[in-house]
Amino acid sequence: MEQVPKIPKEKFKLLHKKDDQAQESLGTPSLTYLQDVKRRLFSNKVATVCLILLGIMVLISVFAPVVAPHNPNTQRVEYSNLPPKIGNLDIPGFNGMQNMDGKSVDAYKEVGAPKGTYYILGTDYLGRDLLSRIIYGTRLSLIVAVLATLVDLIIGLPYGIVSGWKGGKVDTFLQRIIEIVSSVPNLVVVILMMIILKPGLVSIVIAIALTDWVTMARLIRAQTFQLKEQEYILAARTLGESSTKIATKHLIPNLSSTIIIQTMFTIPNAIFFEAFLSFIGIGIPAPNASLGTLLSDGQKAFRFLPYQMWAPALILSIIMIATNLLGDGLRDAFDPQSSD
């Protein structure tokens, strides 16, 4: 055994601790749930980068009229299909040079554009500035996504809450509807809607929301089922609070994490469908640009002018990747157990 050390006698006085003097203070300061979520989200580097990236895209979209160097729909046929050129910088791919009959020529000189004329991402077959079209296209795609998500929420949230809260026959009936709706492939519903409604922003939003609300409703219902049994909700019920009050005061705040996370997966889905519909020609009508129409235009010419395809493809992919990753990050932040 260890040797008993020499210790001054007065240290052996009883302190007569009070029971309630338990040392809560030794624990780490407890953060509120939301602070905790925020801290976890921002400590996730990937999610933070995605958030910033998306933030920048949203800002550019909001301020598109200011940021875009040209009007996206102004045609200058004489300047059609010009390659990218940034000022007088001599970066391969961005210097306005083009391969013509095996020779590299300055495409801008060929069409007789005055000095100082340049298009950062080049022009399309109608001489429209590609960068401006991409900025406006992104804006349109984001608008579609946000609107679709909102409509999605407007349908899915009450539907899910009612289904989960009422339970019983109401629930069974509502679930049957969901079962049937979800047995039709999303795309088929979307396409049918697009045929019936006139192609355009509103139709796309409606078509997408009509299929996406199902997932939202399902999640909300499941969550509501669980919450319903929670003690504070039971308490509120026995106290006779009205259903609407319970829904807004207790349910929705507790559903917010589910809603936010699901939203982050609805957005890329909506962006995908918009691009898809526009790509096959029943989405956003000409001359307006969306990422889908740009891609479709770009694809037609990409063998000879691959830059027209690359730019929208890249932006679309980045948005999709960033929203997906941010969704993951948010889920981990809200529910730390789901990660590691």
Added chain:
Amino acid sequence: MEKILDVKNLNVDFSTYNGTVHAIRGVDFHLNSGETLAIVGESGSGKSVTVRTVLQLMAKNSKISKGEILYHDEDLLKKSEKEMDDIRGNKISMIFQDPMTSLDPTMTIGKQVAEPLLIHNKVSKSDALKRAEEVLRLVGIPNPKARMKDYPHQFSGGQRQRIVIAIAIVNYPEILIADEPTTALDVTVQAQIIDLLKELQQKIGTSIIFITHDLGVVAGIADRVAVMYAGKLVEYGNVDEIFYNPQHPYTWGLLDSMPTLDTDDQNRLNSIPGTPPNLLNPPKGDAFAPRNAYAMEIDEEEQPPFFKVSKTHYAATWLLHPDAPKVEPPKSIQERFEKYQEMLGGSVK
């Protein structure tokens, strides 16, 4: 008596998001051949971590910063992964707390019981299954031949724990580590499982480390008891010494909160006020001091060493220091002391 397991100065840390958790802070204990050692302590005191370290079944974020685990005088911590695989389920095996989740839901129980045999011995599959059947009968599964083809969800909780035990003993291990094997079960089933373990110990002569936070269970099964608090042992001794001559205020608290025949079940462990310390920054002095009604100034400054009470009984509390004042333990503990005097008078141990 031969020491088959000797754990020396074990220290285990976990690296977590908030920092390093010092979960085990210098634990010493040993296991004699053929005996049952109970390790008791509140939830989070480090019992599971300690025994998992013996088998090196540790979380990825853990690190053994110091210590030795001598098994037949060989340090298990120095063994390779392959050598440990040969020991696990063969020489030393383990029973886990929750029988509802411990069995592979997609494998028949016959195969699951036969598995350790096939891993560690050169036996044919059919021989292994035959042996598995015998062991299932031994642990009290009725009609084992037919039930071997069933899946875990077709058994009750108690039966599943019997199956888990069958898996653990199928190779007649030298050491059986049971980590709260009865916590998840009904009281009546608990008693059956304890009886089964005792019976098996007799039959196959294994040594048992039995973990629990329920002192009531301990009296029926243990030869010796070690009390753990906040990653350290605070007291250990023979079962009678711990039950009737406890010296550490924490042990007093545990015993005091034990339900006796005339108290209700309601205030078991909870009756020690306060919560265990945060092991991210363990206190400098005695970790129990903040909850200790008998704390002294020295408790907050320095950790107490083990003081010898008898040849087999040690306790880490400054109250045993010659300079410490005499204190009056709770009434129920004093009654225990009296009983202990009677016991000493009655028999010469």
Added chain:
Amino acid sequence: MTKYILRRILYLFLTLFIIASITFFLMKMLPGTPFTNQNRLSPEQLAIVKAQYGLDQPVFIQYLRYMGGLFQGNLGTSFQFNNEPVTQLIGQRLAPSMQIGAQAMIVGTVLGILLGAVAAIRKNTWVDTLATFISILGLSIPSFVLAVLLQFYLAYKWQIYPVALWDNFQSSVLPTLALAALPLGNVARFMRTEMVDVMSSDYIELAKSKGNSNWQVVTKHALRNSLIPVVTIIGPMAVSVMTGSMVVENIFSIPGIGEQFVKSITTNDYPTIMGLTIFYSFLLVLVILIVDILYGLIDPRIRLGNGGKE
């Protein structure tokens, strides 16, 4: 179990019936006639054509006729393509779609499972990061973007595969790859999550405590347990491959039903659109049913439990 399957099949037909009805009435709501964008017809000619397609009857009669036909497996007649029956149209074009669809599903699922398993086993290492990165790319980049890029580089620039041609296996490689990315990404992600979960479960710890090596723990216990739930996402995967195939077939000029669908949309060929809608829905409910039954068969908890309950 049999009772359960029978009930499910009943639901399947009920669902299809409802879908067919809704589709029918939606189509009837369309403004104008389907022939407006064909060469202009005189009113008399139009009446003849309408009568030929039964469009002169009241809508309700048309509906009954259509549904009656449906019961006999008749999906109506195309307005285009020389009045070919829609079923025949689908029949002719089913094979290429099925081929690339099945290939993509198999490639995507198998690779996804491997990728997810490796990521889970090597959790929080660079292998995991790489696998996660690949799966995010797979499920984020739309199949048509991938198709165009593959076509440009592998077919046009480097000429490893034909650009847009449908004859042999060679020509199915690029569309398969473009379509496989999404199931690959999804399955890999799902598999990783499942397996991480399984690997931290109590029974895996017990398996390890039996003396299994890490490799044995994975092969004997972890893989099977994580694979079973992967079956559940095969249905949704099949749907997204279907979706993708519409454009991908278009891009690679594959004579499949996806390409047909897009073509029918642009030509307002309503009977074909309706027929394909019903056919796609049928495929989807069928896949989901098969997957559910399969799940019941391979998961002992469902197989031997009360099979009647969902």
